[in-house]
Structures are given as C-alpha cells and as structure tokens.
Amino acid sequence: MKQYITPNPWSVIEEGFHPEENEITESLMSLGNGRMGQRGNFEEKYSGKTLLGNYVAGVYFPDKTRVGWWKNGYPDYFAKVINACNWIGIDVEIDGQILDLHTCQIEEFYRELDMKRGVLSRHCTAITPQGQRVRIESERFCSMVDDESGAIKYSVKALNFDGHITLTPYLDGTIRNRDANYDETFWQEISKETSFAEGILTLETKPNPYGVEQFEVTTGMRFDIKKNGKKLDFQSHPVKNEKYVAGKVVTEISEGDELTLFKYAVNLSSANYKREELTEKAKNYLDRITKKGYSSLLSEHELAWADKWERNDIEIVGDMEAQQGIRFNIFHLQQTYTGEDESLNIGPKGFTGEKYGGVTYWDTEAYCIPFYLATSGKHVARNLLIYRYKHLAKAIENAGKLGFSQGAALYPMVTMNGEESHNEWEITFEEIHRNGAIAFAIYDYINYTGDKVYLAEYGLEVLIAISRFWKQRVNWSAQKEKFVMLGVTGPNEYENNVNNNWYTNYLAVWCLKYTLSAIEYVRSQEKADAIFAKVEFDQEAETKDWQEIIDKMYFPYDPEREVFLQQDGFLDKELKTVDQISEHRPINQKWSWDRILRSCFIKQADVLQGLYLFEDHFDQGTLRRNFDFYEPMTVHESSLSPCVHSILASSLGKKEKAYEMYVRTARLDLDDYNNDTEDGLHITSMAGTWMSVVKGFAGQRVRDGVLVLNPYIPEGWDAYSFRIGFRGITMRIEVTRQAVIIENPTTESVEVQVWGKQYSVLGEVRHELKGAAAE
Structure with missing residues (x-):
C-alpha cells in the first residue's frame, strides 16, 4: 500500500511532490x-x-x-x-x-x-x-x-x-x-x-x-x-x-x-x-x-x-480515513455518469485512464445501478437499462456469431455500441453470467422503484431473449439426469473453462423463473400479445422447456461441508488459505497463469456473489457455512470483490471482517492496494463502497415494496448518516449508538422497516427510533 495522501474529510491532498507516484496522483485527482x-x-x-x-x-x-x-x-x-x-x-x-x-x-x-x-x-x-x-x-x-x-x-x-x-x-x-x-x-x-x-x-x-x-x-x-x-x-x-x-x-x-x-x-x-x-x-x-x-x-x-x-453524501463521525474514502468514491461516481444521456454508460476507469478501453462491462448492472437507484432520480438507472435495451438486436447478433439462434441474446462482455469487443476466449465465449447481471438489473430496478411499466415497455423483450440463450446453452446429462452448463467462466476469473459453475447455473435458473413471472404480469396488463408477436414467441412450447430446466438444473454441492461448490472438481484442488501465500502476492503478478488456474485461490466473490444477490433464498446457516469456506481462499485481486464480502459479513454479524473489507474497497485507489491505480481508478467498484455502508452496515434492502434497515455501527465510529432516495422521497438516515434517526423532508409518508419493526415515517417529522445500533 502507498499512503502518501493526506487524510481529509473533503479533499484528496498531496503535500510535497511525489514524482515517483505522479501517475497515481493523476488518476486520483x-x-x-x-x-x-x-x-x-x-x-x-x-x-x-x-x-x-x-x-x-x-x-x-x-x-x-x-x-x-x-x-x-x-x-x-x-x-x-x-x-x-x-x-x-x-x-x-x-x-x-x-x-x-x-x-x-x-x-x-x-x-x-x-x-x-x-x-x-x-x-x-x-x-x-x-x-x-x-x-x-x-x-x-x-x-x-x-x-x-x-x-x-x-x-x-x-x-x-x-x-x-x-x-x-x-x-x-x-x-x-x-x-x-x-x-x-x-x-x-x-x-x-x-x-x-x-x-x-x-x-x-x-x-x-x-x-x-x-x-x-x-x-x-x-x-x-x-x-x-x-x-x-x-x-x-x-x-x-x-x-x-x-x-x-x-x-x-x-x-x-x-x-x-x-x-x-x-x-x-x-x-x-x-x-x-x-x-x-x-x-x-x-x-x-x-x-x-x-x-x-x-x-x-x-x-x-x-x-x-x-x-448522496455519507457522513462518518470518528474515522477520518473511512470518511475520506467514501466521499472519494461517491465523488468519482457522480462526475463519471450523470444519467442524462441514455446512449452513454460507465466504463470501469471512467475518465481516469485507458485500461479496459473505457467500455461497458457487467459491472454497471451488478454494482452501479443500486447506487444510482438510491442517490439519483429514477430516470438515471432507467437510462442505464434502456442502453441495454437499445443494444438487444446486437446482443442477438452476437449470440448468432457463436451459433445460437431463434432470438437468443448474449450481451457482450465489453462494448461501446452493443457489439462484443473482448478477445480473450475464456471471457468472450465463457463468462456468460453477464447475461444474468442484466436480467437481475431489470428486477432490481423494478423492485426498488415499483416501475412495473418498464417490463412491458422494454424489459420483457430482453428477458425473453436472455432466457432463450440459457435454454440453448445448457445440455442434458444422461449420467447426472440433470441439465448442466459446460465450459464457462464465472466472476472468479482464476478458474477458466469449468463445468457447472454454481453461480452461473443458479443465475440462469433464476432468470428463467423471473422471465416466467414477468410474462404473467405483462399478460395481466393485456400487453403481452404485441410483444410475443414482435419476438415470435411460442409461449406454450418455450415456457415448457424453461420450466423443465428450472426443475432439473444441476448444482454442484458438497454434502460433507454443506456448501455449494464453485464448480465441478473444485474439491480436487489443494485447499489452502490466503494467509499461506502472503509473501507471494498479488498472485496475478507473481505466479504463472498455470499455477493460478490449478490453485484454489479466488480472484473475486463467485459463490458468494450469488449468495449476496439472492440472500433471501437461503437461511443464515447456509450463508455462514459458504462464507466461512470461501472467504479465507479469496485474494480480492478484483476490485469488485471486497464489497460483496463486506456486505455478507455485515449480515452475518462478522463486524471486524465487514470493516476490513470496507476499508479495502473504500481506499482501494487512495492507498493503491493492487498496485494499479496509475492505470486509472476503479470507478465501477466504487459503487460497491457505497453498498458496503448502506447495504452492509445499515442493512438496507427492499422487500415487498418496503424499505428495510438493520443498522449497526462499526467499531471506532461514533455515528454515520446517509441520504437515500426511495419511491420519490429522499430521506436522511442517521445511525448513532443510541438510535436510528430518520428525517423525511417531504409532506408524504413512507413505510420503513427498522430492526424488524415497521414504521410509517411521516413527512416533515424527525423520527428517532431507539435501539441497539451498536450491537
């Protein structure tokens, strides 16, 4: 780590010139x-x-x-x-x-x-x-x-x-x-x-x-x-x-x-x-x-x-470096993308460097949309989804180049205009979970905003095309008597060309289920026929195939440890923990690729990425066992990884680990954790820093149209506060060691659940809810 930047709540300051670090400073500023x-x-x-x-x-x-x-x-x-x-x-x-x-x-x-x-x-x-x-x-x-x-x-x-x-x-x-x-x-x-x-x-x-x-x-x-x-x-x-x-x-x-x-x-x-x-x-x-x-x-x-x-400010009392880190991340997100132009998207480096070409990745849907949903007008996140809708024809064309047909869509791994422009085979052809991230973003947007109209206007066409892809991408295993997915790469790019990546399989099944529910909703609004005609959709035959895959998908699992397996054969690896290789990190700069692929070490959350997205699908025991198994093997050499671990650690009561991962994501670039800040900042992962506070420490979720909070205060903080927009109302939430304070400046009331109890938060009233925020 490099720690020459002066801690300050509102500024990034270099006192004295550090010419050897100048390209890092250029990125930061x-x-x-x-x-x-x-x-x-x-x-x-x-x-x-x-x-x-x-x-x-x-x-x-x-x-x-x-x-x-x-x-x-x-x-x-x-x-x-x-x-x-x-x-x-x-x-x-x-x-x-x-x-x-x-x-x-x-x-x-x-x-x-x-x-x-x-x-x-x-x-x-x-x-x-x-x-x-x-x-x-x-x-x-x-x-x-x-x-x-x-x-x-x-x-x-x-x-x-x-x-x-x-x-x-x-x-x-x-x-x-x-x-x-x-x-x-x-x-x-x-x-x-x-x-x-x-x-x-x-x-x-x-x-x-x-x-x-x-x-x-x-x-x-x-x-x-x-x-x-x-x-x-x-x-x-x-x-x-x-x-x-x-x-x-x-x-x-x-x-x-x-x-x-x-x-x-x-x-x-x-x-x-x-x-x-x-x-x-x-x-x-x-x-x-x-x-x-x-x-x-x-x-x-x-x-x-x-x-x-x-x-969109987050204020932290009692921890200067954490305060500087979160504002640094929010600042760069807000100056990179304003949401006023639906033809634009968010590059992993934004306007800060050339690496990754400034093109659009799945990072936008998986990490950035939650941030913009809560901190900007509804149109900002909607425009990010419309960007993908306008590229649907290209996604279908991309799938066609790989041998898929009948309107199946494979969205590109990286793109500017909808065409695939990534040329590493294990990613271009195999990192197909990106399709699922786009489908999940549609769900996330509708769940957060309540804008179900989006399904009929744009969303259903995309969901049908993605579901058609999953139908053609799986195949039946006579040996397993299950549907399987062969030759894929999950978010963890330190394992390529694997069979039955748990995250990808689970995401595919979820996509199929969500598309079926979306079809039923649009039909109830009497808007489905025009969409079906446009995409030549045979509802009876296609949905029957989808349901069979849902019912018979294979998921690798270890009954002894009671954990989901990254993929087939994961337990054939020599299982070690990261602390055994501390002197040889980062492994992506110190090891051969062959050695990395044969190791158990995880670049970024993979199974845990799925558990983060679908937390409500699993009990606490399942979440805990999988976290305890995979977290010690994760090297976090992707900027997208620490925030997922921080959020899961918070929900499991692992406060020390949650804070450790928060600091890593918040100060990833400020302290140059991965020795690559000179190439530009990690803009898309910055949204994960925001999520680490709001979804992690504050426990923010949306369930059944209700904003849910389960907040606690990390050790060393005296208090923190954040703004969050929900269903047209921007509230200020303050968490102290004695209470949660909610300020609703509008004249409308909003339902909020705090620590399992539901409250009607009236407008123009300061609500102070007593509770054990520090516990």
Whole structure:
C-alpha cells in the first residue's frame, strides 16, 4: 500500500511532490462531468512520469484486435474510448527556457482535489535550472452546469527575477493512446483556425474497416490574462502546427509580478451535433461561457455539486480515513455518469485512464445501478437499462456469431455500441453470467422503484431473449439426469473453462423463473400479445422447456461441508488459505497463469456473489457455512470483490471482517492496494463502497415494496448518516449508538422497516427510533 495522501474529510491532498507516484496522483485527482473528463495532469510541460489523458464521453475507436491465435467468434476490434485533444495545456517560458517541474528544484508543493466543490488546485514554488524562483498556482474544473466545457485559472509569479515570460495556451491533438494495440494514432485533422486569444481544432477518428462510425470532435479555447489583478493589454500570436493550435503571449515581468491566465475550453462531438455545425456551435458555446466569466462558471459549478452532495453524501463521525474514502468514491461516481444521456454508460476507469478501453462491462448492472437507484432520480438507472435495451438486436447478433439462434441474446462482455469487443476466449465465449447481471438489473430496478411499466415497455423483450440463450446453452446429462452448463467462466476469473459453475447455473435458473413471472404480469396488463408477436414467441412450447430446466438444473454441492461448490472438481484442488501465500502476492503478478488456474485461490466473490444477490433464498446457516469456506481462499485481486464480502459479513454479524473489507474497497485507489491505480481508478467498484455502508452496515434492502434497515455501527465510529432516495422521497438516515434517526423532508409518508419493526415515517417529522445500533 502507498499512503502518501493526506487524510481529509473533503479533499484528496498531496503535500510535497511525489514524482515517483505522479501517475497515481493523476488518476486520483481526475475530473469529469459526465460528458468529458481528464486526468489530473499539470497544465505546463512535465517531462517526468506522466500519463496525459483527456476523454470525451461516447467517442471511441475500433482498435484492431491483437491476438496470437484467431478463434471463430472473436471480434475484429476492441472498442476503446480514446485519448482526445489535450485542452488544458499552457506552456510557460522564462527568458526563452521552458518551465518543466521535472527539471526544477521543488521548494514547496501542494496539490488538492476539493471533492465538495469539484475543483482541482495546485500551488508550488520551484527553482529553474537557471536559478529563477517562480510561484505557480492553478485551479480548474469540468463544469457540471455547462457540461461540455471546462475552465482554468493559472498564475505565475516571479519571486527573484526580472525578465520575459511567454505564456502559450494551446490545443494539442497529437496525443496517443498508451494502450494502442499497434501503436497507432487514432485521430486525423479536419480543420483548425485561430484568432485573437482563440483556437479551434477539429479532429476526426481515422477510417476503419469495420463499419464503425467515425467521430468528429471540435475543441475550442479562449483565454484572457491579468497582471497583478488587472486586465493585461496583450498581443496573441497565433501558432498552427499539425493537429495543434495555440496563442503565444510574450510580456515583461518584474520581481513580485504575477500573471494570471484564464482559459476556457469546450469539447463538442458529432455524437451530439451535426458535423457541419460543430465549429459554429463551439464558438457559440465559448461566447456563452466567457460571457459568464470564470467566477460565475465556478459558482454555478459549486452549486451543482452542493445539490449532488445534498442527495448522496455519507457522513462518518470518528474515522477520518473511512470518511475520506467514501466521499472519494461517491465523488468519482457522480462526475463519471450523470444519467442524462441514455446512449452513454460507465466504463470501469471512467475518465481516469485507458485500461479496459473505457467500455461497458457487467459491472454497471451488478454494482452501479443500486447506487444510482438510491442517490439519483429514477430516470438515471432507467437510462442505464434502456442502453441495454437499445443494444438487444446486437446482443442477438452476437449470440448468432457463436451459433445460437431463434432470438437468443448474449450481451457482450465489453462494448461501446452493443457489439462484443473482448478477445480473450475464456471471457468472450465463457463468462456468460453477464447475461444474468442484466436480467437481475431489470428486477432490481423494478423492485426498488415499483416501475412495473418498464417490463412491458422494454424489459420483457430482453428477458425473453436472455432466457432463450440459457435454454440453448445448457445440455442434458444422461449420467447426472440433470441439465448442466459446460465450459464457462464465472466472476472468479482464476478458474477458466469449468463445468457447472454454481453461480452461473443458479443465475440462469433464476432468470428463467423471473422471465416466467414477468410474462404473467405483462399478460395481466393485456400487453403481452404485441410483444410475443414482435419476438415470435411460442409461449406454450418455450415456457415448457424453461420450466423443465428450472426443475432439473444441476448444482454442484458438497454434502460433507454443506456448501455449494464453485464448480465441478473444485474439491480436487489443494485447499489452502490466503494467509499461506502472503509473501507471494498479488498472485496475478507473481505466479504463472498455470499455477493460478490449478490453485484454489479466488480472484473475486463467485459463490458468494450469488449468495449476496439472492440472500433471501437461503437461511443464515447456509450463508455462514459458504462464507466461512470461501472467504479465507479469496485474494480480492478484483476490485469488485471486497464489497460483496463486506456486505455478507455485515449480515452475518462478522463486524471486524465487514470493516476490513470496507476499508479495502473504500481506499482501494487512495492507498493503491493492487498496485494499479496509475492505470486509472476503479470507478465501477466504487459503487460497491457505497453498498458496503448502506447495504452492509445499515442493512438496507427492499422487500415487498418496503424499505428495510438493520443498522449497526462499526467499531471506532461514533455515528454515520446517509441520504437515500426511495419511491420519490429522499430521506436522511442517521445511525448513532443510541438510535436510528430518520428525517423525511417531504409532506408524504413512507413505510420503513427498522430492526424488524415497521414504521410509517411521516413527512416533515424527525423520527428517532431507539435501539441497539451498536450491537
């Protein structure tokens, strides 16, 4: 672990420069607003360790697949969100010498991501190789109000010299993706233009042979300069190079003088505008935001963040590191996805890095939807489901490429446009539990919101297509006289190509059952016939087949230990616990893949993932036996794992383990647990941190349309509180050692069950429920 970040309830702070950890800090201090984002790079040149990263939501490139051995069904390309135009750049020259902190002596350095305000700031004092002492102060944000724009306030102060300073704000499209399969650049220039203190650069993704849409992105900038707080009368000398525009300003400076540059930028893409209008729209956008000015833009942005925190903050009393961790996770979730555009989704790294290509995984449905259901308007989670509905035809096409037919759908493991773009065979072909995650998300959304209308509008079509897939994916075992599922990979990717993964089998049966119940509901609303006709559904024949699978599915089980088995043959492994390999971790970096596959060690929750999702299907004894068996063998080398263990541990009364797993997920990136934060943050698992508190420590569930709470307080905490939206009402829940306090600010009442007792929580009343919260 790395622990150089200063604990603070509302900020991520680096005191003193840590150049060896700079790429980690850049990830931690990334900014976004749902439409665009960037890593926490310096504005001025930096020749040290850095990963420049600017990203525009929904814009991607189909990078040609790179594999050694081609297999039928492999996708031709890997879709990836690509590094876009660098709009934050400001070159600084002092008497003709470029300012580069990597070559300077750093006297003092402070960098801070203020999560309450959504602002990244920095100040430092540096001595150049020529001996000039200079003070740098910077502040920037990606606007949550004007969400295709960002702004920078950048100051340079001469501390011990007189001379000339050149400021060159620029737009640079010559960037590359570090993860390019063939070291290609992905952009070509369409147009560029400059005028006084302004630059416009339009880039287009290169042509591709796969029929994937080419995107155009127009990036525009304007800037203004003050000297010692007063507007500077300056000349801007235009610079144009390949995929690059800038405005160069040269001015004299004396000891004690300070220059402050205000830079405004916009990113508009052809995903949202007509190509022929991009330049004009960009200029109009710049007109609007520069007319507001930096201070007004910032104030509006801060108010937008204040509104978000009013709806989704979690406050922890008595544990600073836990407090910082949960707010860090909430902050990045809220700036990555706002839910206003149903064509967008959530990449595992969000706007913080290139790894995983920024594409959509099953993480969204399994981890993120519960967070957005409780912290945002209903439309946000609904739009995530509609995203999958709009990709249903592609999911059916994907299944067809693998030999499935008759409307069976296999949703992709990773995607941008609905097509599969993952090319590891054990995942592309075998990690089919992703279908179940999408079906469960439909159930989760309806169970939480009560929006059953969604089934007839969108959900049932998806459920039928997924159920058709399960029907064709199982086969009958004459030896077992059961249906089995062969050659799969569960969530635990440290076991590939196994037979009868318990989680996958159980999820498939649940999907079939839920689809049958959904059919009955839609029929009761007299809306089924049109859907059946559209998908050519033979209700009698198909549902009969589904019911037979439900009745006769095989589940691996150990009667001696009374636990479900990960898969057939799991007990043939040498069973060890993680504490026996502590000096050789992480095993994914220290062991051969062959050794990992033959070991019992679990990358992430697998059987326990199923027990978490379907907790109410099992008694406490079953939950406890399986947890006690599998938890000691889990290495948690997936970011998605600790939160599931934390929630289950809470429900089993294992408070110490629950807290241990909470800290691991909450500070996974802040402390760089898995030595990979430099690649970007684990955005989707951050929703699991929220769940660890709300579903874990507070015991939040929804049963029969009622919000359920079974809260306790972890050791070392004095109290905690959170906001939760449910059926149109946002409540504040506070848990102390003496009571649970529920505040309902509306005029409506809501039913809430606390510690097994049901209460009608009236509006505009503070309800204090006495109980043993600490027990």
